[in-house]
Amino acid sequence: MSDPSTPIHFYDQGEGLPDSLPDSPFPIFKSWFDEAWEKRITPNTNAMTISTLHEDGFPDSRIVLCKDIDPDQGSIVFYTNYNGAKGKQLAERPFASVVFHWDEYERQVRIRGQVVHATEEESDRYFASRRLESRLGAWISDQSQPIESRQALLEKAGEVIAHLNLDASALMNGEDVVVPRPPHWGGFRIHAQSVELWAGGVGRIHDRARWNRAVTINGDEISAGAWSSTRLQP
Ligand SMILES: Cc1cc2nc3c(=O)[nH]c(=O)nc-3n(C[C@H](O)[C@H](O)[C@H](O)COP(=O)(O)O)c2cc1C
Structure with a gap:
């Protein structure tokens, strides 16, 4: 580890704010x-x-x-x-x-x-622009709620695919499918x-x-x- 007294940041860019502050930041x-x-x-x-x-x-x-x-x-x-x-x-x-x-x-x-x-x-x-995994994840995760294991979370994917009636074989083939926004x-x-x-x-x-x-x-x-x-x- 380098000597902790050695500065790692010199604040030498010196590009401050304009002297006269603009109306809006x-x-x-x-x-x-x-x-x-x-x-x-x-x-x-x-x-x-x-x-x-x-x-x-x-x-x-x-x-x-x-x-x-x-x-x-x-x-x-x-x-x-x-x-x-x-x-x-x-x-x-x-x-x-x-x-x-x-x-x-x-x-x-x-x-x-x-x-x-x-x-x-x-x-x-914005939802439609997200990757498939993220769109599915928005349905799968009850954000901030406890879950007993990571495995249990992954198993919820199957439930979501069934609940939304998504084309499971297309998903298995790595194809994209339409996922509604939750x-x-x-x-x-x-x-x-x-x-x-x-x-x-x-x-x-x-x-x-x-x-x-x-x-x-x-x-x-x-x-x-x-x-x-x-x-x-x-
Ligand atoms: C780099 C990074 C980006 C993140 N982006 C988001 C995000 O855009 N939206 C979101 O809900 N959580 C995001 N998270 C997860 C949150 O930090 C947080 O864990 C989650 O939203 C649950 O927070 P809450 O229980 O306080 O609601 C991100 C985490 C990291 C590390």
């Missing part, structure tokens, strides 16, 4: 996301840690994959099982905090916002109220700024005020 966030995605230095550059509120009062965090960013609306989307732990927590308390970290670029993005279901159409579209599976859209961008700076004088706005959600009606920004000490 989303164009910078999107450009950081796209750059990480295009270069794909790690396999899951769209991974984000999302924290929801557990009924015991503690935050509850796990990784999910960000599948859409809407810079105009100031929102992001991820997909999951609505009946899993985070799905139930969001049904109860529709607020989330997420963080992206792109270590290679010395960048962090923190977003807090209010959460709604993605539209049925976008969930259908009603309990779909997207969550997070409407950002607060976004913080962090860029590593030379000599650890990092650059950091936060944008806030008001978001009002009333059924299907979603409205958002203008962003206000503040530069923060690192």
Whole structure:
């Protein structure tokens, strides 16, 4: 093991935020996301840690994959099982905090916002684009529920194929089949109220700024005020 006193990260890229902060943080966030995605230095550059509120009062965090960013609306989307732990927590308390970290670029993005279901159409579209195994898996896994063994989980595949009346011989031949989207599976859209961008700076004088706005959600009606920004000490 190398000497732990040796710095492994020099924060020498020095590409901070613009002196004059833009009206919205989303164009910078999107450009950081796209750059990480295009270069794909790690396999899951769209991974984000999302924290929801557990009924015991503690935050509850796990990784999910960000599948859409809407810079105009100031929102992001991820997909999951609505009946899993985070799905139930969001049904109860529709607020989330997420963080992206792109270590290679010395960048962090923190977003807090209010959460709604993605539209049925976008969930259908995304579900249909997933690999067969993932589409079947959405039916097979009662996410976050206990199961006695991995074998028992695998055996559920047969039950699902029978339940959905899928063409078992086509599946055995490795062919794709149409799998309907489970009603309990779909997207969550997070409407950002607060976004913080962090860029590593030379000599650890990092650059950091936060944008806030008001978001009002009333059924299907979603409205958002203008962003206000503040530069923060690192
Ligand atoms: C790299 C990575 C990506 C993941 N992506 C997702 C995802 O997009 N959606 C999801 O529901 N779970 C995803 N998971 C699994 C979650 O971290 C978590 O284990 C699961 O959603 C159950 O969480 P819950 O019991 O708190 O609901 C991912 C895990 C990893 C490590």
